[in-house]
Amino acid sequence: MVHWSAEEKQLISGVWAKVNVEECGAEALARLLIVYPWTQRFFSDFGNLSSPTAIVGNPKVRAHGKKVLTSFGEAIKNLDNLKGTYSKLSELHCDKLHVDPENFRLLGDILVIVLAAHFTKDFTPACQATWQKLVGLVAHALARKYH
Amino acid sequence: MLTAEDKKLIQQMWGKLGGAEEEIGAEALTRMFCSYPPTKTYFPHFDLSPGSDQVRGHGKKVVAALSTAIKNIDNLSQALSELSNLHAYNLRVDPPRFSLQFLSQCLQVALATRLGKDYSPEVHSAVDKFMSAVASVLAEKYR
Numbered sequence: 001m002v003h004w005s006a007e008e009k010q011l012i013s014g015v016w017a018k019v020n021v022e023e024c025g026a027e028a029l030a031r032l033l034i035v036y037p038w039t040q041r042f043f044s045d046f047g048n049l050s051s052p053t054a055i056v057g058n059p060k061v062r063a064h065g066k067k068v069l070t071s072f073g074e075a076i077k078n079l080d081n082l083k084g085t086y087s088k089l090s091e092l093h094c095d096k097l098h099v100d101p102e103n104f105r106l107l108g109d110i111l112v113i114v115l116a117a118h119f120t121k122d123f124t125p126a127c128q129a130t131w132q133k134l135v136g137l138v139a140h141a142l143a144r145k146y147h
Numbered sequence: 148m149l150t151a152e153d154k155k156l157i158q159q160m161w162g163k164l165g166g167a168e169e170e171i172g173a174e175a176l177t178r179m180f181c182s183y184p185p186t187k188t189y190f191p192h193f194d195l196s197p198g199s200d201q202v203r204g205h206g207k208k209v210v211a212a213l214s215t216a217i218k219n220i221d222n223l224s225q226a227l228s229e230l231s232n233l234h235a236y237n238l239r240v241d242p243p244r245f246s247l248q249f250l251s252q253c254l255q256v257a258l259a260t261r262l263g264k265d266y267s268p269e270v271h272s273a274v275d276k277f278m279s280a281v282a283s284v285l286a287e288k289y290r
Contacts, residue, residue, distance in 0.1 A: 031272075052272070056268065120260045129181040
């Protein structure tokens, strides 16, 4: 059972309240595809992913990024039940999408960097630590139903 | 593999820091100890409280090494040869592909908080690749 302190919950909700889910999601996913190009293997039907500019401007990348981060928002509403929240998505990522769970860790770290660039000095070490904990737990929950 | 463009982006980015490099080193370490408590096990002899002189001093050392690496980006193996020996035979930090990944993440967060949108996807990619290359060199002599 994961424990969240009052301070951690505040650091999460405080940041989340100021996040533009569509922009942030699009950026995180684009960076995943740019920084770790092998992740493009999961998106072969997304069209033009030939350069950072193409990836950033790709409408399917934007749309999917928004989807992914919206789901993250669900996790934030259910911090005490991440396993339950991600149960179906975990099965989906294993059985249908065949995504190596290592990729969840990569995306999580990228999301933290996107938040850092956005919030600059407000993204304090304590804030980063809380978000690293969150993305780690989300990655873990998503990997849980793999078999 | 670091392309010519990657190298240019890294050198440009490092140049933009305007003397803040030392602070960034201390900040990266502070962030690492905060987000990844097991990394503290390598510093039982340090005062790790906020603003610690030892952390500042060590951060400065780390950044100086990275600066050297950036200046010699075409020959990382040679530039980091001493450090490679140190990490393999003396420090024996858990093989850099693991621990350095935490330092890389925290260094990038420290850079991103300072550079904001100038920490573009292209710069992010170049720095990530660079830190990966540094980690590989430091791990070369482990066994």
